[in-house]
Amino acid sequence: MEAYCMKCRTKREMKDAEAVTMKNGKPATQGVCPVCGTKMFRIGRSTEQVNKSGPNMRIYVGNLSYEVTEEELRQEFAAFGEVTSVTIITDKYSGRPKGFGFVEMASVSEGQAAIAGLNGKTLKDRALNVDAARPRSDSRGGRFG
Ligand SMILES: [Zn+2]
Numbered sequence: 451m452e453a454y455c456m457k458c459r460t461k462r463e464m465k466d467a468e469a470v471t472m473k474n475g476k477p478a479t480q481g482v483c484p485v486c487g488t489k490m491f492r493i494g495r496s497t498e499q500v501n502k503s504g505p506n507m508r509i510y511v512g513n514l515s516y517e518v519t520e521e522e523l524r525q526e527f528a529a530f531g532e533v534t535s536v537t538i539i540t541d542k543y544s545g546r547p548k549g550f551g552f553v554e555m556a557s558v559s560e561g562q563a564a565i566a567g568l569n570g571k572t573l574k575d576r577a578l579n580v581d582a583a584r585p586r587s588d589s590r591g592g593r594f595g
Contacts, residue, residue, distance in 0.1 A: 451559070453492040455483040464490050467559055468531050506534060507561025511568075512550040512579035514538065520551070522573075527553050530567055531560025552583055 455462045464481030472478050472493070479492045511523065520536045527533045538551035555561035561582070569580040 451479055451481070451492060453479070453481065453490040455486065455488055455490055457486045457488040458483060462490070464492070466563060468563075469556065469560075505558045507555045507558045508583040509553045509555065509561055509565060510550065510579075510581050510583040511553055512581075513576050514547065514549050514551060514578070515574035515576045516547045516549065517574050518547075523551065523553060526568060526571075526573065527555065527564050530555070530564035532556035550579075 451464050451467050452461050453464050454460070462483050462485060464479065465484040467479050467481035470478050470480045476493060478494065481490050481492075482488065483490055509527075514523075518538070520538050523538065524533050524536045527536070532555065533553060534556050535554040536551065537553075539548045540546060541548055553564070555564060565580050565582060568578055571578050571580075
């Protein structure tokens, strides 16, 4: 998303953009200038967020340690934006985690930041495999409709 950089005196595509709430309660987007690193603000919701049913981003997380909980996974992703859901897949019969799961982020830009920041990161002695989930959802089980 673009914002005006006070230092460069020009519009830049914000880096690390994230949705924030201003003191007056208004939604805004905060990020940094990719050129000079100055903090940038843009008041108002980004176009992604205006559309409520809009592009949430679904992210596949693989190579998960069995010890990682959904709450811990949520915290990892929350550093990059708004997490709307976290699901760790467990075996239907044994109830044991299968070592992978899905995280949904409120916007594609946050999701992409999370993928870039977390793919390969070590969590409980395992390097996470983080990637965009395939858009076509598998209807088997129907847990993710
Ligand atoms: Zn700048």
